[in-house]
Amino acid sequence: MGRFANQKPDTLRIVPTGHEEAHSDPSSGGTEVRPFHSGTLGRGVPVSEVLSVSSLAGAQLVAGASGLHRTVQRLNVMEVPxxxxxxxxxxxxxxxxxPLREIPDRLAELVAQLHARRLAAVGVKLGRYLDRLPPEMLEAADxxxxxxxxxxxxxAFDDIINQVLTDILNRQxxxxxRSEEAHRALVEVVLAGGGLxxxxxxxxxxxxxxxLVTTPGGQVLAQSPPPQEDWPAGGPDLWDPDGRLRVERLKHGTGVPEERGAPVAMVPIIAGALDHGWIVLVAGGRLLEESDVHVLERAAATAALVITKELAVSAVESKYRGDFLHDLLAGHAGDTGHAVRHCASLGWDIDRPLIVLVAQLDPGEAPGPHARDLRSATERFAATWRRVVAEHDPKAAVVGYSQELVxxxxxxxRGSPRETVRRMVAQLSGDGGVMGPFSTGVSRVVTEPALLPQAYAQARRAATVGQRMHGPGSVEDFDGLGVYRLLSLVPDSAELTGFMRETLRDLAFGDDPETADLRTTLQVLLDxxxxxxxxxxxxxxxxxxxxxxxxLERLLGPFTTDPHLRLNLMLALQVQRMQGL
Structure with missing residues (x-):
């Protein structure tokens, strides 16, 4: 290694600490070795601390004091223009x-360009080629x-490089x-059977x-005891009124929400291509560092293992629970006493007034064609519903199937069943972990388990009709279907189709623009x-x-003067809208 200040100007070198790449430079008359970059390190040293190394004991900060927090992760030498x-x-x-002696009028521009490239700092040795730095350059740096x-x-430059790189590497x-120690501690927790x-x-x-561990949408799944009494920290900028962490206001790494509140670090929990949520640290009265993020990344990997294991166990249990609930809702679960006892062994209480809720995925919102994606998304859909329902009724049965959840x-x-379900759906809709839009149907209240098959049919009908009538994301109860409830109770669909054909005649099935336009005109006239x-x-x-x-009267009859014909036409139009349900 050489002392840079004593080398000839036409021979350009830098201190080699690895492999360097050489090429000739005709303008300099010598050989240039491309500047060495120490590489991106996970943790650097602030400029303010770099100034404290022994080789810079006599250094003087002449401009840019507001940037002393900038991080030094590598060093470079500038001896070419x-x-x-x-x-x-x-x-x-x-x-x-x-290289600066020939361009004093461009040094302010050079400072702006170096700042745009996010340089940490510039160290200049004066006296040999430059006696002073132009005021314009210093003003630009400030x-x-x-x-x-x-x-x-x-x-000597090599002394500075060695000392600063040593400090950076020691910190790294x-x-x-620290990260490895944390990883070992967390793995021991998992091996001992610990969860989130x-x-x-x-x-x-x-x-x-x-x-904290949250869902992708910010619902808290697990949380350590907060050290402070005024939890949740961060105020309204960080938390929703229902206790959801506003993850959309944060990003990977450390930060302060909207420049106020508690410092927060957040890392995603990802297993393969699946996003299981976030692991979050809210600092207790200190500033978070990048090393905290390294530990969180190790913790996220551990949490992904726990979540994956829980999903696998849940999938097996859900299959068994799902088969029994399917039998119960189909009326094939045996006598009532046996069904009640078996449900109690599964943690369900069906010996009380009950409602059945069905959440159906809206058409076109199912996951991609890969079976693994479908299974994982369905399991997560059911798991999210299970968590929300447990807050309202810990002994409820929640089972997910391929296209619906029961x-x-x-x-x-307190409150009506429909209001309670609407609150649960609103809570689920704010959670990014839910698998796409869904429509929800609620049955009438049943007072004995033998009526559950009937309640299940009501809830399915309410969800299907609600989605058809009100669009995706509807929440409908069976008693709120009005005339559709009566029409849905007709057991013979062929009878409904025959009534519609006889009443609407040529307007019953035509999909051409003219027929559809006439049906719309008739509907508005009747309304x-x-x-x-x-x-x-x-x-x-x-x-x-x-x-x-x-x-229309030539096609259908004198409906403008015949009230009975008007009623028949109104019912037939509703049947026509229900086709395909």
Whole structure:
């Protein structure tokens, strides 16, 4: 290694600490060795601490004091004019001033360019090629917060590089050692049979903060005991009123929500291509560092193992529970006493007033074609429902099938069943872990297990009709279906189809634009019972609508004067809308 200040200007070198790449430079008359970059390290050293190394004992900060927090992760030497292509973020750039002596009027522009490349700081040795730095350069450095350091005259660049790199590597080694120690502790927790609660408790002790595991949407699955009394920390910027962590306001790594509240670090929990949620640390009165994120990443891998194991166990248990609930809802579970006892062994209580809830995935919202994706998404859909339902009724039965989820739960103590279900659906809709939009149907209250098959049919009908009538995401109870409830109770669908065909005649099945347009005109006429109002709604001229009314009466009969025919037509149109349900 050589002392840079004593080398000839036409022979350009840098201190080699690895493999370097050489090429000839005709403009310099010598050989240039491309600047060495120490590589991206997980943890660097702030510029303020770099100034404390012994080789920089006599260094002087001449500009850019507001940028002393910038992190140095690598070092570089500038002894050629075209250094910009070789600079990288978080570098400490050292120079004797040789390449700057010919461009004093462009130094302010150079500072802006180095700042744009996220340089950490510039160290300049004056006296040999530059006596002073132009005021314009120093003003530009102060403006952007790029520290400019005057290096001591008697210091060698290799001393600075060795000391700073040693400090960086020592810190990196400490980070890795801490991360490895945390990983061992967390693995021991899992091997001892601990779950997510045990992981968050252990993590809280390691990192001195409150640790949480949440769903992808921010619903808390596990949390260590908070050390402070005013939990939740972070105030309304971090938490929803229902206790959901607003993960959409955070990002991977450390941060402070909207520049206030408690410092937070967050890392995703991912197994393969599946996103299982987030592991979060809310600091207890200290600033979080990048090393905390390293530990959280190890904890996230451990949490992914626990969640994957729980999903696998849940899948086996769900298969057994699902088969029995299917038999129960089909009326094949044996006598009532046996069904009640068997449900009690599964943690379900069906010996009380009950409602049945069915959540059906809306058409087109199923996962991709891969069976693994479908199975995992269905299991997560059921797991999310299970967690929400347990808050309202711990002894409810919750089972997921391929395209629907079934809940058998007790009648809510407060409020109507529909209001309770709407609250649960609202809570689920705010959780990114739910598998796409779904429609929900609620049955009537049943007072004995033998009526559960009937309640299940009611809930399915309410979900299907609600989705057809109100679109995706509907919540409908069987008693709220109105005339659709009566029509759905007709056991012979062929009878309904025959009634519709006889009443609507040529308007029953035609899908061509003219037939569909006439059906719409008829529906609005029957709804308003007013020709002028119908013309206004459909944007027709009054005489045009009178012509259409005459055409409809020639097809269907004198419905404008026959109230019984109007009633039949209204029912037939509702049956027509229900086709395919």
């Amino acid at each position: 075209d250094i910009l292509p070789w600079t990288k973020p978080n570098e400490l750039l050292l120079t004797t001033g040789y 403006r952007v917060g790029l520290p400019v350091i005057r290096l001591p005259d008697d210091v 080694a400490a980070v890795l050692a 609660d045990a992981i968050t408790d252990q993590l809280s002790q390691i990192l001195d903060g409150t640790a 809940v058998v739960m007790g009648v809510p103590a 308003t019972n007013n020709v002028a109002e119908t013309a206004r709604i459909l944007h027709f001229h009054y005489n045009t609508l009178r012509y259409r009314v005459g055409k």
